[in-house]
Amino acid sequence: MSDTLLTVENLEVQFRSGSSTTKAVNGVSFSLNRKENIGIVGESGSGKSVTATSLLRLIPNPPGKITGGRIVFEDKDLLRLSDKEMRKIRGNEISMIFQDPSTSLNPVYTIGNQIVESIKTHQHLNKKEAKEKAIHMLELVGIPEARKRFSMYPHEFSGGMRQRVMIAIALACNPKLLIADEPTTALDVTVQAQILNLMKDLQHSIDTSIVMITHDLGVIWETCDKMLVMYAGNVVESGTVQEIYDNPLHPYTWGLLDSQITESVSSEEELNAIPGSPPDLSLDITGCPFAARCPFAEEICLKKTPEMIEAAEGHFTACHFQTKEHRLDRKEGKVHDRSNIKS
Amino acid sequence: MTEAILKVRNLKKHFYLDSPIPFKKSDQSVKAVDGVSFDVFPGETLGVVGESGCGKSTMARLVNQLIAPTEGTVELNGENLVNMNKEKLRVFRKTIQMVFQDPFASLDPRKTVGELIAEPLVIHKIGNKTSRKERVKELLEVVGLRGSHSGRYPHEFSGGQRQRINIARALALNPDVIICDEPVSALDVSVQAQVINLLKKLQKDFNLTYIFISHDLNVVRYVCDRIAVMYLGKIVEMGTYKEIYEDSKHPYTRALLSSIPKESPNEIKERIILKGSVPSPINPPSGCHFHERCPFAMDVCKVKSPELMDVGNGHQSSCHLLELENNPLSDIPIKKKEEEMECH
Incomplete structure (x- = not known):
């Protein structure tokens, strides 16, 4: 068996509304090995959540549609499977944790019922065994008095606690891949630390790979091995976490790193914000999507879309000026006068 | 020292639950804010941090008189806003404005x-x-x-x-005072930085005083001069941002600080991971409200609620550990050892 668990090639997802089409994801490619964690980071609207939900074919259709690309999980192309085959994968081999724990559980069923549902769908266990398994899962995710809590x-x-229940449901069938879409965004920092710790512990005990979607670079540093930086539906940079932290290449990644408030930022200096806001994806973008906000943008950036190239070993980026031969000088937070470039 | 522009004394807000007996006031109440006192000086930023449900937003609304407090006073420029008549309050409201979380x-x-x-x-x-x-x-x-x-x-x-x-x-x-209730929590990092820069610039230009409520400790550290840490309706620690971030005397503040996500993949964090979540404010734990989650809880914590004590430099903290001769907290460094390790 090969070591690659998941390969995504050129994934494209579009949303139609009326006469306009929004290109939410525009050619995303990555691969993930067993027991490896990949983080996808980006601002809202960058297409990170759409990428994640597409992996399970959960994009509402209409209006959304996967218009191109391949998603290969083990040796199956998920986009070619029938609905019935897909249902066997969802929740069993690939499962998902959503952002908001208060809306992703059904309020009219007990939590025990909801865990048992997932177990009974995919495993041949009788009622009693399924219940025991569910209680075991609740104990595993650190819910005290699991037997009593089962019927709450x-x-x-x-x-x-709800997010722990979600994790229990997601892991009940020992999935090979867990997709976590902003699992800690709605939680307090103290609880976030608990949940991230729990996910790391459980990963070791059941050998799952994780796709972690987040806008918080801190969460990526905590949990992931590899990362993708997304902007306006495109991957602008990918590589190992260590490599991207030590040696980021894309100007957007620079902006993202610089606008983090860290301990080393003195409150006397101004924060390095990226000027402007992300582009409207329902309009056609020619050239580099980041060009309008990029301090290094030149004529070519507005005309030609940069390709992903391997600028260093295992480290890919999509920028005209970041190649093996040529490098930009990172000017931290310096915003240049871009009034001469009209977008 | 200049006169405080805003003086809050023993502010309380108890929300009474629906009583099982009609027309009778329930004896159960949610003590959302339970005896909070602080001063805010002109031109400074007071940060209020705490987990959700600790009463930070209720406190903001009380200061602004958007809801009436159960007890206590709010003095703005020497005039008490609590129970002021409506016409007069309207005039005073001009000086105190609010920016809400959800844009x-x-x-x-x-x-x-x-x-x-x-x-x-x-x-x-x-x-x-x-x-x-x-x-x-x-x-x-x-x-x-x-x-x-x-x-x-x-x-x-x-x-x-x-x-x-x-x-x-x-x-x-x-206005003189702006209360910012989580003004940047709903924004993306790059945009968050723009808005924070704007708020700081406006403060300088117009000599504004901010009360800045947030759950993001990095934002608070960057924006605020002084910080109040709230837990279950009470201020458990208050001091300048330096005191709080470098020499915190309360185990809860320590735990909050240690749960900030890493700043780099190389950082090694010594975490104090708290058990459980904030207890229900309807039946808060006896004694110190924090004792059930506190890794250093002693017998006295279960019985007696600690008072805010002065520990120097205007730094106040409420913890029984401060009464001990050898405080276990002082052995735990807040600063990570990463920098030292790099030097060697």
Whole structure:
């Protein structure tokens, strides 16, 4: 068996509304090995969540549609499977944790019921065995008095506890891949630390790969081996976490790193913000999507879309000026006068 | 020392639950804010941090008299706002404005930006139509938008721009104090930095005083001069940002600080991971509210609630550990050892 668990090639997802089409994801490619974690980071609207939900073919259709690309999981092309075959994969081999733990559980069923549902769909266990397994899962995710909690409803749980229940449901069938879409964004920092710790512990015990979607670079540093930086539906940089932290290449990644408030930023200096806001994806973008906000943009950036190239070993980036032969000088936070370039 | 612009003393808000017996006040209440006292000095930023449900937002609304407190006083420029008559309060409200968290919910979608920003001027009967128009244009430019944007509707703007509109609206009456309730939590990092820069610049330009509520400890450290840490309706620690971040005396503050996500993949964090989540404020734990989650809890913590104690440099903390001769907290460094390791 090969070591590659998931390969995504040139994934394209579009949303139609009326006469306009929004290109939410525009050619995303990556691959993930077993027991490896990949982080996808980007601002809202960059297409990170759409990429994640496409992996499970959960994009509502209409209006959304996967218009191109391949998603190969083990040796199956997920985009070619029938709905029935897909259902066997969802929740069993690939499962997902969503952002908001208060809306992703059904309020009218007990949490025990919801875990058992997932177990009974995919495993040949009788009612009693399924219940025991569910209680075991609840204990595994650190819910005290699991037997008593089994018959409680979601509203009796706090946000962090609900997210633990979600993790219990997601891991109940020992999935090979877990997609976590902003799993800690809705939680307090103290609880976020608990949940991230729990995910790391469980990963070791059941050998799952994780696709972690987040806008918080801190979460990536904590949990991931590889990362993708997304902007306006495109991957602008990819590589190992260590490499991107030590040696980021794309100007957008620079902007993202610089606008983080860290301990080393003195409150006397101004923060390095990226000027402007992301482009409207329902309009056709020619050239580099980041050009309008990029301090290094030149004529070519507005005309030609940069390709992903391997600028260093295993480290890809899509920028006209970041190649093996030529490098930009990173000017931290310096914003140049871009009034001469009209977008 | 200059006179405090805002003095809050023993502020309490108890929300009574529905009573099982009609027309009888329930004896169960949620003590959302339970005896909070602090001063805010002109031109400074007081940060309020804490987990959700600790009462930070309720406190903001109490200070602004958007809800009436159960007990306590709020003095603005020497006048008590609690139980002030409505007409007089309206005049005082001019000096204290608010910026809310959600830039999507806090702007009326049926009004143009110009109408929204002029609204406080209309309410307080300031100027005429033309002068208001001028003022709106000026305010839009102050917050980094264009004067020509005044005819547009909120949905035409992005989250960061909407938050700028909210800030322009709060500035319309030339207030002294602005209460910012999680002003950047709903924004992306790159936009968050823009809005924080704007808030800091406005503070310098107009000599504003901020009460800045946030759950993001990095943002608070960057923006604030002094910080109050709240837990279950009480301030458990208060001091300058330096004191809080470098020499915190309360285990809860320590735990909060240690749970900030890593700043680099290489950082090694010694975490104090708290058990469980914030207990219910209806039946808070006896003694020190924090004792059930505190890794250092002693017998006395279960019985006696600690008082805020002065520990020097205007730094106050409420913890029984401070009474001990050898405080276990002082052995735990807050600063990570990463820098030392790099030196070797």
